[in-house]
Amino acid sequence: MKLASLGEDAIVARLTRGIAPGAGVRIGIGDDCAVVGGKRDAVWRLLKTDALVEGIHFLPDSPAPWIGWKAMARPVSDMAAMGGLPEYALVTIAIAPEAEMKRLQGIYSGIKRAARRFGVKVAGGEMSRSPGPLFLSIALTGTVERERCVTRAGGRAGDFLYVTGRLGGSLKGRHLRFVPRVEEARWLTESFSIRAMMDLSDGLGSDLPRLAKAGGAGFRIDRLPCASGCSARQAISDGEDYELLFALRPKDGPRLEAAWKERFPRLKLTRIGQLTPRGQTHLARGHDHFAQPR
Amino acid sequence: MKLASLGEDAIVARLTRGIAPGAGVRIGIGDDCAVVGGKRDAVWRLLKTDALVEGIHFLPDSPAPWIGWKAMARPVSDMAAMGGLPEYALVTIAIAPEAEMKRLQGIYSGIKRAARRFGVKVAGGEMSRSPGPLFLSIALTGTVERERCVTRAGGRAGDFLYVTGRLGGSLKGRHLRFVPRVEEARWLTESFSIRAMMDLSDGLGSDLPRLAKAGGAGFRIDRLPCASGCSARQAISDGEDYELLFALRPKDGPRLEAAWKERFPRLKLTRIGQLTPRGQTHLARGHDHFAQPR
Numbered sequence: 001m002k003l004a005s006l007g008e009d010a011i012v013a014r015l016t017r018g019i020a021p022g023a024g025v026r027i028g029i030g031d032d033c034a035v036v037g038g039k040r041d042a043v044w045r046l047l048k049t050d051a052l053v054e055g056i057h058f059l060p061d062s063p064a065p066w067i068g069w070k071a072m073a074r075p076v077s078d079m080a081a082m083g084g085l086p087e088y089a090l091v092t093i094a095i096a097p098e099a100e101m102k103r104l105q106g107i108y109s110g111i112k113r114a115a116r117r118f119g120v121k122v123a124g125g126e127m128s129r130s131p132g133p134l135f136l137s138i139a140l141t142g143t144v145e146r147e148r149c150v151t152r153a154g155g156r157a158g159d160f161l162y163v164t165g166r167l168g169g170s171l172k173g174r175h176l177r178f179v180p181r182v183e184e185a186r187w188l189t190e191s192f193s194i195r196a197m198m199d200l201s202d203g204l205g206s207d208l209p210r211l212a213k214a215g216g217a218g219f220r221i222d223r224l225p226c227a228s229g230c231s232a233r234q235a236i237s238d239g240e241d242y243e244l245l246f247a248l249r250p251k252d253g254p255r256l257e258a259a260w261k262e263r264f265p266r267l268k269l270t271r272i273g274q275l276t277p278r279g280q281t282h283l284a285r286g287h288d289h290f291a292q293p294r
Numbered sequence: 295m296k297l298a299s300l301g302e303d304a305i306v307a308r309l310t311r312g313i314a315p316g317a318g319v320r321i322g323i324g325d326d327c328a329v330v331g332g333k334r335d336a337v338w339r340l341l342k343t344d345a346l347v348e349g350i351h352f353l354p355d356s357p358a359p360w361i362g363w364k365a366m367a368r369p370v371s372d373m374a375a376m377g378g379l380p381e382y383a384l385v386t387i388a389i390a391p392e393a394e395m396k397r398l399q400g401i402y403s404g405i406k407r408a409a410r411r412f413g414v415k416v417a418g419g420e421m422s423r424s425p426g427p428l429f430l431s432i433a434l435t436g437t438v439e440r441e442r443c444v445t446r447a448g449g450r451a452g453d454f455l456y457v458t459g460r461l462g463g464s465l466k467g468r469h470l471r472f473v474p475r476v477e478e479a480r481w482l483t484e485s486f487s488i489r490a491m492m493d494l495s496d497g498l499g500s501d502l503p504r505l506a507k508a509g510g511a512g513f514r515i516d517r518l519p520c521a522s523g524c525s526a527r528q529a530i531s532d533g534e535d536y537e538l539l540f541a542l543r544p545k546d547g548p549r550l551e552a553a554w555k556e557r558f559p560r561l562k563l564t565r566i567g568q569l570t571p572r573g574q575t576h577l578a579r580g581h582d583h584f585a586q587p588r
Contacts, residue, residue: 003398004391008421011395015402022415025382034417036382036435047417049343049384049433055425088319088330090343092431097298101305104297108309121316123328123341127302131349132426137386139343139433141330 032078046084046142050075054133064103066176068110075140076118077180077242081199083189084144091125094135148189155196155215155247157277163270165243168230175240197246203239218281225270325445326372340378340436344369348427358397360470362404369434370412371474371536375493377483378438385419388429442483449490449509449541453569459537462524469534491540497533512575519564
């Protein structure tokens, strides 16, 4: 059977069958990051790898420094989504011998800039020849206080659903230049009991059903923060927004909304809807394609 | 300037210029693994990524389970070379949508087998489409007792040089099916003061000059443990031996050689030569290509 005829989730489920989580693995396959550490450790470690493939995640003419920025920013965004902070990075590049040194240096300058911005220490890496497209992968370790670690799975029916920023249209450039919501996520987990959180990488239409399902819930969408010039459809399915999606007990809603405006006056926060009892997924008018997440 | 006209070491040197090691990075770019931790921590953490590219590190018709085995065994071998043990792994695969699920499952079965054998817990990973060759990367964390951590850089003129096993001819199959020398390396660092160590991945002809240079030394080769049917030239330059190369004070030599025979009677250990004062690199007759490591 060809991979193309299965979905990514189905492929992963088949491949990882028989992999026991193993001692020390607090959160394994299926969340934004793997979490390891002792049950009672005050600080847990986060592990994440994220890869960019030329022609899929960037184009041959994408500006080299932004390719490097994106390669680092994506796993940093995943750590933010767990409530954590990045620490050490290893950089893997597979590249054609005919490639220009200048391009590689440009990519690295973007990696280094993002590393400085988010406090990541580049501790090593590896380079390989490749007869194919440029491949760039960053393995990142990080930390999160046990008390502040947020998974995708904690949401329950009734929780309010929030999204930071605006969604859709990322291919115009934001997919390369986005700023991971580290500061916002740290503030959220410090000040509030966030029940579930993830970053929107595949688009709300794919990611929200995952968050709801992980918590054994359905969901209802009331409104969407569409990026300028974007339709609701784009906001749902373009993907690569790298905004935070999170769930919060309704009673904490008013305090959060007021505090957010004070703390992040320039970043929109939208209550998009609610988690509902399992099986009761309601769609805003016109968003039928939610029924079949791509 | 094209990458092909520079060497790997020169490319890495240019790219990583300006990357300060950063707090907590005990050993950064340039050794088998990155080592992180506090100066006085009893146990340090090891970080390593290693990638296989189809057409470079394996062929389209290589048996899938052995591709997976190799992908895991290579970074495990790097951890062994530091005196450490692997702990958690993340698996990254980029693969064409037209690929067969069966092949991917075969690769994963090899990864899981190697993980069980070496006590590695697979904590997560990532999958991506690729329009090019199959790309498989494993990011591995591990641990090493500070007192037992061995780098490439500790060798000094006069030290004996040892190699485990036999060298050359790995392309006949051993490059896929090798067993990383974890047990041997752990025994060595427990029982002896190993001054410098690395695993032979690029071949003795490339790797020994690196180990000597890292310690500010030259080297002299007296003998080589050639694999059956292999010439000295092959033993030096075929690469992918994944044997241990290490340096030891001469006074410890006799005790090591006797104890090794008792502990590992079925694995050859060869004293191949000595480190010499810097600039005094002597070559066994007929190995002129040592002068120009590829």
